[in-house]
Amino acid sequence: MKLKIYGTGASRAARPVWAALELGVPFEHIATPYQGGATRTPAFLALNPNGHIPVVVDERAEGTVIVWESMACALYIARVHGHADGASITPATPREEAEALRWSFWTVSELEKDALTVLMHRMAMPEDQRKPELADQAESRLKVPLAVLEKHLQAQNAKGEAYLAANRFTVADVCVASVAGWIRPAAALLAHSPAVSAWLKVCLDRPAQSQARAMK
């Protein structure tokens, strides 16, 4: 198959997989766990010298394209394998493109680190290794970006648009919701952002999201 996605569902690889599933693009999933050395083999490091998943490999007539960085992978799949028809997750106008780019970059710079701390220290790590004080500090910092996201979604809702970039689910929502979902263990924090909470639930309830997360 011409499009391959390396990774596992319980990782950042869920982002490009989610995008591909939303588009109905055929792809081969190369199951690659992030633990146990699979991302440190010479063959894998030739694909991504950082030794991280996900990696997207796209065999094209003009040559092989390799993409790493999960947000870039999801945006690439939407742009190159989707159709800018105003119906799919692919941005269809310059404004939608700008929203997808800015919210994806914003997510990795403003949200991801603290969201991951919340996930790890409230839920994912074994209880005896969690440090609740780290989660408390992360939640306190997250109030600032969550207020920014809340304000944007409120403005979108006031315009009759239910999603980040348009009045339809786009790759912008894939990129942001896949990280914002990590904050769900901080229910009290999310309760202060009703538009974010409602939007997040709608995004994460999409069948392609659970399908992506369930991939080995």
Ligand SMILES: N[C@@H](CCC(=O)N[C@@H](CS)C(=O)NCC(=O)O)C(=O)O
């Ligand atoms: N900024 C990168 C981070 C990738 C990353 O850290 N992936 C983790 C899994 S979620 C990984 O591969 N860890 C294995 C390792 O670092 O050895 C991205 O968004 O793709």
